[in-house]
Amino acid sequence: LGHTVHWLEEVGSTNDVARRLAEAGAAEGTVVLAGRQRAGRGRLRRWWWSPLGGLWMSVILRPTLPPERLSLLTLAAAAAVAEAVEGQAERPVALKWPNDVLIDNRKVAGILLESVAHPDGAEYVVAGIGVNLDVEGEPVPAELEGRLTWLAREAPRPVSRNDLAEAILERLEARYGQLHQEGAEPVLAAWRARAAWLGEPVRVTLPTGEVVGIALDVAADGALVVEQADGRRRRVLAGDVQRLRP
Ligand code: BTN
Structure with missing residues (x-):
């Protein structure tokens, strides 16, 4: 993943750019990265605050998985992002079902998977990954206050966007490959190992x-x-x- 990377200073949503590229036949692993999103999207039709300084990335995937395992792609991506963030930020990271990445109960990253099926059976998935890396002094919107955090505030040393993007792609490739080759269990185990609030x-x-x-x-x-x-x-x-x- 990540052999081809499209960098854009500003976009509506990297997921939209990636979808257009996928429709036009872009290869699996093609990545779209943006400096800022004007219309970042979150799960459940929410808006996603995407100021300068964050990591806003979408990855085109062309999975060959049976339907029940396809639904685990979101947990595989969450586990991968958590592993990468934890490695780079040196802070313990937890996962809130299905794919919110938390540090001390505040959201540091989120994942939005959008999949498109064609009548001819060809399908692609756009894995949109947003990590709050820095907010560059921008005021946090009132409705997010206290619910989100960012790595510049949490990590003991600065985290580079490139290093973090590379680490995420490396972990995503590993977990994605594992889901294809080994089935559900290792991915479920990786997700459970960081799961917040199970038993509560x-x-x-x-x-x-x-x-x-x-x-x-x-x-x-x-x-x-x-x-x-x-x-x-x-x-x-x-x-x-x-x-x-x-
Ligand atoms: C969520 O937790 O609700 C998911 C947030 C996903 C945000 C990322 S940022 C890159 C990609 N482009 C988008 O518009 N959304 C995802």
């Missing part, structure tokens, strides 16, 4: 309501398994997890 009470906000219970585990298809007070287990495929403080 959580509230999951779904598009259609909410689930409250103990976050038990992540299933083989990447779903979050939550045990409700009545003992019933619910599998959550998309939603927003919050810890319920006692």
Whole structure:
């Protein structure tokens, strides 16, 4: 991954640029990096603050995985980003289901996978990765205050954007290859090793309501398994997890 890198000072969203390149036939591993995004996107149709100084990157993937393993790509990417950030920032990093990367419970990186299937079966995935590296003195938007952090504040020494991008691509290539060659287990194990809040009470906000219970585990298809007070287990495929403080 990363043999071809397109660098752009400013874009709407690197994921959009990568999608256009993928549609035009760009090879697996093609990377788009931008200095700043005007319209960065997050999960669940959210906006993603992307000031100068951050790492805003999208990687084109052309996976050849059975459908149930395809859904683990998001956990594989999360584990890869966590490993790279931890290595570069020398701070312990945790993962919040499915793919928020946290330092001390504040979000330092996020991942947005967008996949496109064609009628002829060819499919590609754009893995969009955003790491809050520095905010270059820009004021943090009020609604994010206290919920995000950045590496310039957390790491004992400056982290270079290039080194971090290289480390992420190296870990992503390793985890992506592992998902193809060894199946689900090693990726699930890597994700669980950093999982925040497993065994703890959580509230999951779904598009259609909410689930409250103990976050038990992540299933083989990447779903979050939550045990409700009545003992019933619910599998959550998309939603927003919050810890319920006692
Ligand atoms: C999330 O946690 O909600 C996911 C955030 C993903 C942000 C990255 S930045 C690079 C890429 N381009 C985008 O527009 N979004 C992703």
